[in-house]
Amino acid sequence: MTGHDAAYIERFLEMMAAESGAAINTLSAYRSDLEQAASLSNGPLCDSDRDSLQKLTSEWDDLKNSTVSRKSSALKRFFGFLVEEGFRDDDPSDALPRPGGSRNLPKILSHDEIESLFRTVESRLESESAKPNDVRLSALTELLYGSGLRASELVSLPRNSVVQDRPFLIIKGKGGKERLVPISDRARKAAEKWSDHVDEKSAYLFPSRTGHISRIRLFQIIKDLAKQAGINPKRLSPHVLRHAFATHLLEGGADLRALQTLLGHSDISTTQIYTHVDSKRLVELVNDRHPLSRKNLAR
Template sequence: MSDDANLIERFLEMLVAEAGASQHTLAAYRTDLEQASAITGGRLSCADRELVSKLPSHWRKLQNSTVARKSSSLRRYFRFLVEEGFRADDPSDALPRPGSARSLPKTLSHGEIESLFRHVAEGLEREPGKAAISRLSAIMELLYGSGLRASELVTLSRSSIAGDEPFLIIKGKGNKERLVPISQQARSAVRRWMEFVDPMEKWLFPSRTGHISRIRLFQIIKEHAARAGINPAKISPHVLRHAFATHLLEGGADLRALQTLLGHSDISTTQIYTHIDSARLVELVNNRHPLSQLDLAR
């Protein structure tokens, strides 16, 4: 299977798991992406901005609504490739941009995060010897506490946890390794879960056929959200990763630090991926700007 074909399948799998996409929606995405792949000679997934800019010339005879859909399909696909670490840059700014501007990615409030972790803590207290709740605890700590991608989490090996070292060893695209900080609480959660995993097992989160799938990970997260009283439609592994970045930014982290933590090659990706609540910006100016300390009425 070619890189384009393989990555398109992974993208469609994500749409089913995260967005609950219908068969009709999947068929539309598949058609748009496979046609674009054919136009680019099977190089869509690695296409640069110049190659992507040539796609609209093949859409001249199409209705505006169809062009808008194709552009949207490709934008979402390239965003997926960047977010999952399959490429470092997003060339989709070369595509037509009909309609309204792209909305910010979904995130969770501090209160919603507290509800999710409170439900985990209650489960651990109620059934400390149950494997399912220990696995959930480890998953939540790694997704929100370390900002891992779904693909990075499901493919974690047992050897990724180096004793009591305060970091994880993550292998990304091209087998490039990066270090991801892991809190003491997360290490404790992982150690508790490892007691349920066969010492000879390769994967940290195994399944009958290898490691757990992305789809199963999405299911675990959404089931947990429902039990914690949060709308499952609001949450996914990527939403937790985005909450990790957003809350760090709100807490004072700078974009360069976030770039390192998230494993982004380009700072512009981090700028798109993170955002600050506008109300906090207003408060920041009102309370921190030097002029706010001056009484100009005197």
């Protein structure tokens, strides 16, 4: 197993523990499956293409369907993590066997639940006992939902990344690639208020004693907010807020290409998982917009 694989597997397991609340036994099973796959892979597992995965999974021919399903699930989630975090541009996991399994849709937050979250944040800000960390919480949540940033992008934002009257952030990703991310007025103002509490010598907008706050700490902050807002913490994470950003934009009329750009997905197939709008809206869309709908024929 290469050093790159070992590092990515550790980061993946870290995410699983913090975001999904995976049990120790589950994490151990993921680690075992991923490390075994890495040892069998012809080259770094993290760089595998579809052909490499097909060759790798040919080793599973004699295994039970339940075992193949578990191994496939581990690899799918691993490659999904690599794409979502910007460590690679494409997801080759569609080459993996699917013995009766299907891809799970991300968790969904309703508009009412989003409003409840931000009412909780505003209540903390307006409290007589408000602290700087409440201002930080406001900036973190506004940026997650107002710009759809990845957790890793958010925690590592440079201190000077939010500029007054500039309606976008410049995010540097894998290989030094940069993309412009529009930032809502609310998010920009919240970030500006928080930056007043950050030492001017700090390299990061959300510093810690050793650099910037960790993704684990961000997960903890968001889950604590969920408890205060009366939402099951298992249903909320930084990625769920990023997903809510995309889903609610789609419901508001954004198209997939626009979402692809906003989310920083190199392959639009990665963006297509955000199309799980409710069936009622789809029916209304067909009835209102289809050229052969009764409404259009009546005209």
